[in-house]
Amino acid sequence: MAAPVVIVGGGQAAVQLCLALRKEKYAGDVVVCSEESELPYHRPPLSKAYITGKTDDEKLLMRPESFYQSRNIDLRLNCMVSAIDPAAKSVTTAQGENLPYQYLVLTMGARARHLPVKGRDAVGVVELRDIKDARQIKDRLSGCKNVVIIGAGFIGLEVAAALNVQGVGVTVFDTAERVMGRAVAPEISRWFEATHRAAGIDIHLGEGITEITAADDGNVSGVVRSNGERINAEMVLIGIGVEPHTDLASAAGLDCENGIVVDQYCQTSDPSVFAAGDCANHPNVFADGRRVRLESVQNATDQARTIASAIAATENNTPPDKPYAAVPWFWSDQAEHSLQMAGLSFDADTHITRGLPADGSFSVFHFRGNDLLAVDSVNASRDHMLARKLLGARISPTRLQAEDVDFDLKTLL
Amino acid sequence: MPKIVFVDSDGTRHEVEAKSGVSIMENAIANNIDGIEAECGGSCMCATCHCFLEDDLAQKIPAMESDEDEMLGFAAEERRDSSRLSCQVTMTDELDGIVVNLPAEQN
Numbered sequence: 199m200a201a202p203v204v205i206v207g208g209g210q211a212a213v214q215l216c217l218a219l220r221k222e223k224y225a226g227d228v229v230v231c232s233e234e235s236e237l238p239y240h241r242p243p244l245s246k247a248y249i250t251g252k253t254d255d256e257k258l259l260m261r262p263e264s265f266y267q268s269r270n271i272d273l274r275l276n277c278m279v280s281a282i283d284p285a286a287k288s289v290t291t292a293q294g295e296n297l298p299y300q301y302l303v304l305t306m307g308a309r310a311r312h313l314p315v316k317g318r319d320a321v322g323v324v325e326l327r328d329i330k331d332a333r334q335i336k337d338r339l340s341g342c343k344n345v346v347i348i349g350a351g352f353i354g355l356e357v358a359a360a361l362n363v364q365g366v367g368v369t370v371f372d373t374a375e376r377v378m379g380r381a382v383a384p385e386i387s388r389w390f391e392a393t394h395r396a397a398g399i400d401i402h403l404g405e406g407i408t409e410i411t412a413a414d415d416g417n418v419s420g421v422v423r424s425n426g427e428r429i430n431a432e433m434v435l436i437g438i439g440v441e442p443h444t445d446l447a448s449a450a451g452l453d454c455e456n457g458i459v460v461d462q463y464c465q466t467s468d469p470s471v472f473a474a475g476d477c478a479n480h481p482n483v484f485a486d487g488r489r490v491r492l493e494s495v496q497n498a499t500d501q502a503r504t505i506a507s508a509i510a511a512t513e514n515n516t517p518p519d520k521p522y523a524a525v526p527w528f529w530s531d532q533a534e535h536s537l538q539m540a541g542l543s544f545d546a547d548t549h550i551t552r553g554l555p556a557d558g559s560f561s562v563f564h565f566r567g568n569d570l571l572a573v574d575s576v577n578a579s580r581d582h583m584l585a586r587k588l589l590g591a592r593i594s595p596t597r598l599q600a601e602d603v604d605f606d607l608k609t610l611l
Numbered sequence: 612m613p614k615i616v617f618v619d620s621d622g623t624r625h626e627v628e629a630k631s632g633v634s635i636m637e638n639a640i641a642n643n644i645d646g647i648e649a650e651c652g653g654s655c656m657c658a659t660c661h662c663f664l665e666d667d668l669a670q671k672i673p674a675m676e677s678d679e680d681e682m683l684g685f686a687a688e689e690r691r692d693s694s695r696l697s698c699q700v701t702m703t704d705e706l707d708g709i710v711v712n713l714p715a716e717q718n
Binding site: 210214217221240242243257260262264265268269276364495496499529531536538547577578579582583586587 | 643645676685
């Protein structure tokens with residue numbers, strides 16, 4: 199009997215791959231090795247509804263336990279893979295088990311980037327990557343009057359907004375000059391900065407901290423600003439981005455550079471090994487085929503589908519024929535505000551605003567020349583959905599059409 | 612416990628014991644109904660929990676909000692008058708026995 203598909207990691211891409219393999223009628227064995235002790239769960243609510251008690255563990259589950267049994271998926275929790283042997287086509291687990299594979303799929307995600315600052319190890323200095331982190335934050339919140347957040351990216355601002363609504367005093371620091379600076383248009387950054395400030399969040403941009411301070415009992419007591427001022431806090435969240443998990447792949451000799459290097463079929467430098475999700479450095483057609491690494495639900499799920507399709511094709515002795523070509527999209531809910539992004543904006547040279555930021559609902563259209571590259575929408579889900587369709591169909595409105603709220607973009611489709 | 616009858620595009624019926632107070636999508640996932648994917652987990656972002664509510668009982672369901680309306684335009688199978696995103700419809704005792712038709716494709 200053929201060896202199974204072995205999936206390393208138990209996140210969004212792993213579960214979607216299980217679903218997609220069965221949908222492709224792949225009948226072979228599938229083994230999922232997840233380091234976590236929980237059934238796979240949705241991560242996006244962790245930084246919003248979960249930490250504030252608006253959702254619970256059961257609701258977070260991507261699928262109930264019975265799903266894995268009924269689909270003949272061997273889901274192994276607390277199962278850390280310690281080595282890959284591509285020549286023997288097998289992995290070794292930390293428990294010492296040797297698992298052969300026919301196809302290996304690496305969906306290991308990313309880890310929170312470390313902030314090298316004095317006092318980093320105080321109790322109550324937290325990161326937010328998995329449910330254990332979220333539980334720690336939730337538990338600690340009950341005694342918290344003030345929280346300092348280092349990093350004004352998506353995670354930092356989502357948590358800041360959620361806690362601020364709960365009445366917790368929130369101070370945010372970022373060394374960059376604008377919030378979410380790596381991801382969105384300047385106008386979007388300005389709008390969120392102003393909106394969060396108006397709601398009572400204290401935001402310091404272009405400024406880091408020099409030290410995290412702790413009380414005698416080891417609990418965090420606050421931070422020190424670069425001007426020497428002390429800010430009290432009972433919890434400090436560090437959210438300064440992530441680094442992809444590549445150690446295992448790189449030790450196995452797979453090409454790695456800012457992630458595990460894959461081709462348009464999510465295949466690594468070893469044809470039996472695939473990678474998907476946050477850890478996969480892939481060529482993206484929405485960046486002219488340039489290599490990118492995307493940290494999003496969309497990327498994880500669509501790459502999982504690409505891999506299932508490639509495996510199904512290989513099983514039928516045909517070459518893979520469905521390259522990864524999904525429109526990138528992403529969302530971030532910050533308090534009652536919805537930020538939605540479609541496309542990839544890094545190569546844009548012109549940014550056109552549709553709607554009035556002062557009205558609280560608008561979008562920024564990113565163009566390179568006459569080509570629409572991406573659209574960031576604030577409380578404008580219609581613009582976002584149309585953007586996904588336009589980008590998918592490779593249709594660009596003119597700049598005037600993009601700017602004119604009376605022009606119905608739908609007529610272009 | 613109220614019941615929901617999920618009907619696949621090929622006519623296969625799955626009658627399940629439903630939980631009131633949570634969405635129809637969550638009921639589908641809890642019962643391993645294949646025709647609902649729900650990749651965004653109920654955030655009204657992906658349109659992969661599209662369903663058709665043609666049952667008369669559907670009249671008891673509150674009207675959709677604009678986000679759901681926009682998102683439905685993105686569903687893989689063409690939207691009908693009876694289309695809803697099942698993550699946005701809360702199951703209630705009043706809807707006992709509701710028939711939920713599922714599209715052939717969700718993405």
